[in-house]
Amino acid sequence: xxxxxxxxxxxxxxxxxxxxxxxxxxxxxxxxxxxxxxxxxxxxxxxxxxxxxxxxxxxxxxxxxxxxxxxxxxxxxxxxxxxxxxxxxxxxxxxxxxxxxxxxxxxxxxxxxxxxxxxxxxxxxxxxxxxxxxxxxxxxxxxxxxxxxxxxxxxxxxxxxxxxxxxxxxxxxxxxxxxxxxxxxxxxxxxxxxxxxxxxxxxxxxxxxxxxxxxxxxxxxx
Amino acid sequence: xxxxxxxxxxxxxxxxxxxxxxxxxxxxxxxxxxxxxxxxxxxxxxxxxxxxxxxxxxxxxxxxxxxxxxxxxxxxxxxxxxxxxxxxxxxxxxxxxxxxxxxxxxxxxxxxxxxxxxxxxxxxxxxxxxxxxxxxxxxxxxxxxxxxxxxxxxxxxxxxxxxxxxxxxxxxxxxxxxxxxxxxxxxxxxxxxxxxxxxxxxxxxxxxxxxxxxxxxxxxxxxxxx
Numbered sequence: 015x016x017x018x019x020x021x022x023x024x025x026x027x028x029x030x031x032x033x034x035x036x037x038x039x040x041x042x043x044x045x046x047x048x049x050x051x052x053x054x055x056x057x058x059x060x061x062x063x064x065x066x067x068x069x070x071x072x073x074x075x076x077x078x079x080x081x082x083x084x085x086x087x088x089x090x091x092x093x094x095x096x097x098x099x100x101x102x103x104x105x106x107x108x109x110x111x112x113x114x115x116x117x118x119x120x121x122x123x124x125x126x127x128x129x130x131x132x133x134x135x136x137x138x139x140x141x142x143x144x145x146x147x148x149x150x151x152x153x154x155x156x157x158x159x160x161x162x163x164x165x166x167x168x169x170x171x172x173x174x175x176x177x178x179x180x181x182x183x184x185x186x187x188x189x190x191x192x193x194x195x196x197x198x199x200x201x202x203x204x205x206x207x208x209x210x211x212x213x214x215x216x217x218x219x220x221x222x223x224x225x226x227x228x229x230x231x232x233x234x235x236x
Numbered sequence: 237x238x239x240x241x242x243x244x245x246x247x248x249x250x251x252x253x254x255x256x257x258x259x260x261x262x263x264x265x266x267x268x269x270x271x272x273x274x275x276x277x278x279x280x281x282x283x284x285x286x287x288x289x290x291x292x293x294x295x296x297x298x299x300x301x302x303x304x305x306x307x308x309x310x311x312x313x314x315x316x317x318x319x320x321x322x323x324x325x326x327x328x329x330x331x332x333x334x335x336x337x338x339x340x341x342x343x344x345x346x347x348x349x350x351x352x353x354x355x356x357x358x359x360x361x362x363x364x365x366x367x368x369x370x371x372x373x374x375x376x377x378x379x380x381x382x383x384x385x386x387x388x389x390x391x392x393x394x395x396x397x398x399x400x401x402x403x404x405x406x407x408x409x410x411x412x413x414x415x416x417x418x419x420x421x422x423x424x425x426x427x428x429x430x431x432x433x434x435x436x437x438x439x440x441x442x443x444x445x446x447x448x449x450x451x452x453x454x455x456x457x458x459x460x461x462x
Contacts, residue, residue: 076392076438078399080410081431088423092239166302173304177403184306197314205307212302 049115275341300339348379
């Protein structure tokens, strides 16, 4: 049965954006948490920990997010649990972003010169204190721009969860298209919503990049 | 959990998997090569003195990079027919991949051009080279060499993103994996195997990137010989 596209459909689409935002936040917070652990694993002094972290990043960055979604989606149902799609989608996007965060932050941690660690150690700080009070405050400045930039990627990635049936912006668009058969306005609107979410973050990321790069160059010049 | 894994049921369909892998590589290569061409044009436009060209290129890059590729793909495949343009899955898939990758390549190539010391084009001009000759023979070769690592990462990202075109029924690896799943209902095993194939492709590309660089860039060959 077909019906006409009405204004309410766009309200529905806009409301479905809540789930896109929720899933993005889950991926950002969860992925940030797991990613921080993996980033520290990558620079750990224990070789096996480094190897495991590197392997984890390699597997996640070396396979498509869509495949990871399918594996979690079908894998969790094998375990016999009847979980809502949000759980499978949430796990997949969280672990996916954790690997990318880990790589971004590892780079930032390694960008801090080694003598900073050594100087902190010579002040009798424990390894945790060294990173907490000396390394992380400096690394945060470098990490801010790429982290915000990656949030754009996360928002765009959540659109894939539509393909395993999680009803967010994209899936809602598909469903409305199925009954109204008006793909052009619907997908244009969906694209516009994604753009409205992503563009401010992109712009912020560029701004931060310029700001902190400038800050660093004067600092190094001194 | 008392599920028995049946990877054998998947692996007996190996000809389908091989075909899918070949198709995935094909889509990726087309997307990369045409995308690089678009990236070079886009980068020139973004650095152009002409305000119109600069605006078009900037608009294109920002539009593509701030919307999901799935939306772009669905617009090409499902929405264009309402404007009277009907594309096959293959055409829509290639168009979306090229359209998407072109924007990322524009930014990468632009970074490469920006990394060239201004004294290089100045020297070229003082030798009497035209703008076109300077760009083709002096700026571009050095720019491409500088951005080579970024291009490899982008190629891997592109290769992984080809999995999305399975959603419109293009015949690449994920889509053909879905076909195997329809034959034996072993979804988990199928997508695990497909994931491993993608991982192998990524690893192969990463490991051989230094070798490929030596083939593409003559200057590196010269350095290696020395």
